[in-house]
């Protein structure tokens with residue numbers, strides 16, 4: 084595969100402004116309403132709308148027919164009011180006629196059940212018929228609007244996420260496997276089919292991991308996940324190449340679901356001009372939601388290697404949790420500014436106007452059922468004005484992080500399977516815990532793939548990577564050899580790329596790095612069970628204040644016989660009494676348990692300080708977030724209680740235009756953006 088051109092960038096669409104707007108579904112409304120829409124958009128400072136995401140049946144009411152008239156009028160209307168259009172290919176929700184005429188376009192789950200039309204995303208990524216129809220409507224859409232002055236960017240499909248276990252997918256899976264392994268012998272070897280008499284004598288016998296009597300072959304499952312991500316990406320790149328041919332000057336994106344299991348977003352991000360993500364933290368827990376948001380934003384920025392696009396968020400409640408809480412006053416603004424602080428150059432929503440019908444009529448929008456009098460729209464309008472003021476100061480500027488946390492989908496896919504030592508956690512849980520600990524220590528982190536260049540970081544943190552390729556291990560070893568600090572968490576470096584356990588239960592190079600002679604056994608912990616670990620003192624230097632008394636290890640523990648570590652924190656009592664819970668050799672650390680949150684924060688902060696990484700600001704309470712972007716300092720209060728923050732020197736505050744000397748008070752869910 085030749086690398087994607089990565090030509091036009093988000094900057095070509097923003098042109099010095101922050102994009103502000105959302106998904107706009109005008110086909111759900113009479114055209115009189117469009118006039119009201121543009122009036123309210125203008126009043127709210129909306130400068131970008133994403134149109135056509137679910138318009139296929141409207142654009143192609145019967146096979147091969149085209150109805151572009153309404154979209155022509157809409158595009159003209161937007162252009163007439165200075166609002167740019169991110170035009171979507173409508174291929175996420177095929178019209179009912181496609182499935183009716185071509186049942187092979189419908190996906191099947193592992194139990195063989197068809198996913199029928201009547202919802203959305205009912206397409207088989209492997210179906211040539213689906214791909215043919217998707218390409219045809221994309222071609223005509225791109226040809227028609229290529230020179231339209233409202234068009235600013237392409238949005239391909241929507242949240243690619245379908246698995247398919249049907250016959251079309253089975254045939255494609257075999258092709259994919261042939262390409263990966265070349266011979267059936269190599270496949271049998273990689274999948275370990277000697278176990279349970281699974282050896283294949285013909286390619287035709289190889290299937291997706293369909294419903295089975297007992298545990299499935301884990302490498303088959305792992306490869307199926309890789310295959311699914313690749314097939315969906317083929318659908319994406321096919322449409323991308325069509326639109327790019329018509330508009331080489333315009334950027335192309337597709338919106339990720341954050342940390343979604345079905346898509347290797349590191350790989351995908353390389354195929355996009357603009358990386359965009361949809362983010363829906365739960366407003367019931369404003370602080371927890373902010374922590375989740377920070378992780379997703381750091382990861383998206385790292386995938387984009389620069390500014391990124393918040394394609395969707397909710398102005399208020401979603402409708403897909405059991406109990407759906409609205410956003411309390413101020414939270415929409417706060418979380419939007421958080422995204423900008425962490426590198427977003429676009430703050431957009433699902434959706435502009437709340438639907439009156441259909442499955443999402445209880446999902447909030449920028450203009451809710453309460454209309455322009457409603458609090459949600461009023462807050463949106465205020466935010467639009469603030470983002471317009473902020474835009475010229477922030478757009479295109481970088482966020483610098485001194486440390487990185489590593490993440491990889493393949494390690495997650497391999498680790499998150501049946502029949503493991505413990506099914507009590509999945510890799511993203513540990514990623515969240517470690518990222519949160521570092522965030523509460525006010526350290527800004529990138530989130531990075533284990534095979535990427537790590538040389539710019541003072542310390543690298545690996546919450547858990549069960550599977551590490553040889554290239555990743557060599558990357559980590561080279562990083563430590565340069566004198567930098569590496570911290571790895573439990574059950575890391577266990578499997579190779581085929582999910583084959585490495586001899587000794589952890590890669591020998593890593594065992595040597597950490598000072599582990601024998602890794603005897605894994606001792607996973609039950610829910611609520613903990614293991615006591617001895618306290619630790621701060622390291623000499625900046626980490627010296629970060630001491631901690633005895634603490635609880637959670638989730639997991641390991642029976643490790645050390646070789647000659649430079650430092651250990653032992654388990655106290657129980658089966659593992661005296662054995663290392665944490666050990667360090669040189670600048671390489673290994674944590675064989677998940678310390679309770681306060682202890683994890685103290686330990687990681689101590690190690691980061693020792694490595695020379697500095698908090699953004701000293702003395703901040705945990706619920707105040709501080710991020711530097713370009714020459715701006717964002718301060719965000721994730722609490723209902725006002726807080727005063729000490730900021731040495733005199734600053735201009737960009738949201739209010741006030742001048743700030745020595746300290747600044749942040750109101751309930753308040754924010755300040757300071758520039759010296």
Ligand code: GLA
Nearest residue numbers: 241242361363395401433446
């Ligand atoms: C996703 C989708 C949207 C909408 C929202 C609702 O982000 O892309 O179409 O369904 O969820 O939260």
